[in-house]
Amino acid sequence: MDVWVLVPIPDNISPLTLKWIFKNKHDEEQTVIRNKSRLVVRGWRQEEGLDFEESFSPVARMEAIRIFLAYA
Template sequence: MSISSTIEPSSYAEAFRHDCWIKAMQAELQALQSNDTWTLTLLPPHKTVIGCRWIYKIKYRADGSIERYKARLVAKGYTQMEGLDYLDTFSLVAKPTTVRLLLALAALNQWHL
């Protein structure tokens, strides 16, 4: 019954009307600050600001009751242009062969993992 009676807001204007979503947004901002996820800096010349938006989700327990209200602040990365806002992208990926090699070295040298 609780799943059908509550709705997730699709905008900040909708969420701002309810205390539960305000608390969820405050918790998200507090988490970002305590994890040193962001720092306010001056914008370099000839650069544009990347926007952000709030995403709202209701987390439910197995019995269908509401566990918590979750708000996430996400960057609108799709507004960036390659060569203007960034030069290249990469993600660190550990290949299985590299992991096996390191584990083999650790075993041979009796290193503590």
């Protein structure tokens, strides 16, 4: 499954940075019942037509990362 290819970063371009977002889910009594997290990209440095043809959401859910790592 060749989904993507890693390429070296050009000298004049900085890579996109990532950030973890954490959120607590509460029940009716405001007791924490679940901790949720997601991985998001900081900033927007892509240009339509040059870097991509379709738009996408730069967010990875923790469940998706776990599944990916389980198959790795």
